Amino acid sequence: MAGTMEKENNIRVCLACGAKADKAKLVRFVAAGGRLVPDWRGVLPGRAVYACPTPACIGRFYGLKRVPDRFFKGTPIFAVPRGEIMNWVRAQAGSSVAHFLGLARKSGAAAAGQNTLAEASGKGASAPAALLLATDLAERTARGAAGVVPEGVPVLRWGTKEALGAALGMRPVGVVALAPSPITERIVHYVSIVHLFSQES
16 A cells, blocks of 8 residues: 555646656756756755656646746746757756666666677577667668567667767677666666657757
């Protein structure tokens, strides 16, 4: 019962569309110094309002003439200007991908390299929950790696080989298999945000 209550306490409402979601999956804004400050990591003190991490909801949020008076009185003033917020969200999401990739490597949830993926498949190891490919990986190599995993496994593109390797604390790498884990779910979530906001730039 306590776990259910704790989960319900984490639910917040997007001020732009009214959808409910876990607060960890929304963009948090805190009133500070007479402005609305985006708080990606959820660490700033104070009352907050939330928006879905989509270009549509962020755009609507920035178009609001008012927010709840108990939170902010008058016309909202944003710490990150409207013209910069899309790039800001994309950058924050990219940083989160790199952060959780590092955690995945430390926890054993990430296996790097096309050969590692092929060997695991040949030995009958369980399928990865997701496959992450560098954006500068040759298309032929990408097709080969994607062909090893079962249908339905998400195949994602993020970062250069150098960026992927840096996030994992190793040399440049183009293929990363991610095992089923909450960390992998976060990586998939943040990569999707990067892609959504890249389309807006």
